[in-house]
Amino acid sequence: MSRIQHTFEQLHGRTALVSYITCGDPNLATTVQLMKTLVANGTDIIELGVPFSDPMADGPVIQSAVERALRQNVSLNDIFQVVSQFRQENQTTPVVLMGYLNPVYHMGYERFASAAAQAGADGVLTVDCPAETIDDLHEQLRKYGLDCIFLIAPTTTDERIKLIGSKASGFVYYVSLKGVTGSSQLDTAEVSRKIDHLRQFIQVPIGVGFGIRDADSARRIGAVADAVIVGSRFVQTIAEHTGHEAEALAPVVAELRQALE
Numbered sequence: 445m446s447r448i449q450h451t452f453e454q455l456h457g458r459t460a461l462v463s464y465i466t467c468g469d470p471n472l473a474t475t476v477q478l479m480k481t482l483v484a485n486g487t488d489i490i491e492l493g494v495p496f497s498d499p500m501a502d503g504p505v506i507q508s509a510v511e512r513a514l515r516q517n518v519s520l521n522d523i524f525q526v527v528s529q530f531r532q533e534n535q536t537t538p539v540v541l542m543g544y545l546n547p548v549y550h551m552g553y554e555r556f557a558s559a560a561a562q563a564g565a566d567g568v569l570t571v572d573c574p575a576e577t578i579d580d581l582h583e584q585l586r587k588y589g590l591d592c593i594f595l596i597a598p599t600t601t602d603e604r605i606k607l608i609g610s611k612a613s614g615f616v617y618y619v620s621l622k623g624v625t626g627s628s629q630l631d632t633a634e635v636s637r638k639i640d641h642l643r644q645f646i647q648v649p650i651g652v653g654f655g656i657r658d659a660d661s662a663r664r665i666g667a668v669a670d671a672v673i674v675g676s677r678f679v680q681t682i683a684e685h686t687g688h689e690a691e692a693l694a695p696v697v698a699e700l701r702q703a704l705e
Contacts, residue, residue, distance in 0.1 A: 447538040447566045448591050448614040451488055452649050452670065459666035459704045461486055462615075462651055463697060464542065464675030466493035466506060467523045468513030469682060474689055476529050478682065481690040483537050486701025491569070491675070494523055494543025501571045501595075505676040509683065520547050520556065524563035531564035540567040540593060540614070548581065557584040567591035567614045575607045582611060595619055596646075598638060605645045615649040615671060618642065620656070630655040636668040659703035666704040674700060 445453075452460060463482045467475050479490055495513040499506060527539055541560060548556045548570060560568065568590055573581060575594060585592045591614030596605060598621065608616065620635050639650055652665050653673030666672050677700075678693060685692035 446591055446614060448489065451538055459669065460488040460671035461701050461704055462489040462491055462671045462673040463487040463678055464491040464493060465678055466495060466509035466513055467526055468495055468516055468518030469509040470512060470689065471516060472522055472526055475526050477690050478693060479530050481693050482697055483534060485694050485697035487697060489538045489540060491540045491542045492523065494541055494547060496544040496547060503676060505680050509679045520551055524559050527563040527565050538566040539564065540569055541565050542569040545570045545573040553581045553584040557588040557590055561588035561590055565590065567593050569593040569617060571595060575604065575611055593617060596642065605642060609645040609647065612648050615651050616646055617673060618650055618652045620652050620654045630661055632664040635665060639668050659699050662700045663703040672704060
């Protein structure tokens with residue numbers, strides 16, 4: 445059983461909090477500390493962003509974080525080292541590497557999957573690698589015991605949802621709106637209807653992200669989803685508190701965790 449599956453089972457119906465931060469923002473050492481802060485304040489699964497020069501699905505907040513990380517030349521090998529350091533103290537909280545296909549492709553699928561698994565990662569989400577073309581990468585992820593996590597958009601057809609359902613493990617990430625990360629037009633009723641529809645085809649837990657920034661939106665989405673996924677709010681908090689990132693992040697995470705209880 446994967447760490448992700450085990451985590452959802454241990455929640456016993458409670459909504460998971462999945463927290464995103466960008467690896468290397470503001471630096472690699474602080475990233476490890478921020479991961480610990482996320483867990484200490486109620487995060488169930490960490491999404492660790494892999495910096496890439498063209499983060500097409502991300503809004504300005506995460507784009508800026510990615511740029512800060514890239515100015516320090518943060519690489520996949522650096523990210524593996526961060527995960528490995530985190531694992532020295534935490535063997536239970538799942539870590540998902542979230543990013544884009546280009547760095548993975550250049551490293552090589554098997555080399556990437558092997559190194560990610562050895563470091564202690566649990567899942568991979570490549571934003572721009574659709575289910576129709578993911579087979580080679582999917583094979584290597586499965587070989588090394590990594591969950592393959594997919595995005596599902598409001599516009600995804602039933603045919604594609606079925607295909608994703610046949611390949612997904614860990615959880616799926618439902619994008620709650622048409623836009624980029626950090627957008628704010630969140631229609632809870634529409635998200636609820638869509639999740640009910642997705643459950644006809646998806647057997648793994650369904651997490652919802654994009655547009656969840658505060659306790660109220662987290663509470664409303666948490667009532668209908670298996671997981672609430674938050675990124676831009678946390679990344680913005682980190683950016684606004686240089687030198688005191690962990691102290692500033694802690695109450696923000698705790699507020700959202702409390703909203704899900």
